[in-house]
Amino acid sequence: MCSKSPLDSEREERLNAFAARHGIIADRWELIGQGRNFLVLAAGDVVARVIRSGEACAGYLHPRAKLTREAEGLRIAARLGLNAPRLIALTRPEDGLDAMLTTRVRGTSAFRWEQAEHVRALLEQLNRLHAEEVTAKTAEEALARFQATHWMWIEDAFLLRLRNGADAQRLYAILEEIYALWIVQAQRALDMLGQTRFCRVHGDLNAKNLTVDGRGQVWILDWENTRVDWVLEDCWDMMLHSGRRPELLMPFLESRGIRSPDVAKLLSRIIDPLLEVGWTRGAPDALEHLEADGVSSQLVAALRDCMRRAR
Secondary structure, eight states: OOEEOOSOHHHHHHHHHHHHHTTOOOSOOEEEEEOSSEEEEEETTEEEEEEOSSSOOOSSSOHHHHHHHHHHHHHHHHHHTOSSOOEEEEOOGGGSSOEEEEEOOOOSEEOOTTOHHHHHHHHHHHHHHHTSOOOHHHHHHHHHHHHHHTTHHHHHHTGGGOOSHHHHHHHHHHHHHHHHHHHHHHHHHHHHHTTOOEEEEOSOOOGGGEEEOTTSOEEEOOOTTOEEEETHHHHHHHHHHHTSOGGGGHHHHHTTTOOOHHHHHHHHHOOOHHHHHHHHTSOHHHHHHHHHTTOOHHHHHHHHHHHHHTO
């Protein structure tokens, strides 16, 4: 059941004033979701994503920057005709709070990776997103950002909990060695995919960010991680959240003229190890996948030991 707005009276008054300037009169805001940095409120067919107040920022990107990036993603989705919430407005500094208003998407059923029609409908949307033209300069900037930030998952997940500096250095050394092995495989996969190395990606394709309407159309929510990045990024998300089922990648590959199941199997096996270990917080299954993907048992054992120390 939805609960009442958790905003204090002053912030709710500011939100109501902001909404009213855009023709929205809300009798009451109800909490329908929340994250580390955001509260998600709804009033009728409108959703407000509001940055939490008085708390430390979680993650390596400031919540306001995420809000701005999500607004950009929704504008792109609208331009491409994708099934996504419609951006109504983003607050400005003079509004007195950081928030964004969008239309509310009311799905009638949950997205399920095991249902082929759901996956096909999702890939139809992603193919249009990935086809957006990206300039060479944007691709170079994306690569530089990837190289600069690919450790952030690990820092969020483990390094902040490793009180011993030697443990942190050891973890870095182990992951550097694993990453060096993986980057060779990733480059091989990119070569197989041809020229489309960088494109616009959604960046967080878990089932909570996907919903299905009464016509069987898949809607994509939560665009705060959208960016120009490796074309493999959305593939990794699909494999992480679907239990590594390479057959799910075949429609994605066929749209690029690739019909080899072997390529799908390769892509399903080379999820970014830093992303995978960071996402699962070092769950045993993730480490077993690393060993199955060719990482030595000694490295996996050392990594498992670091994970235990970081718990």
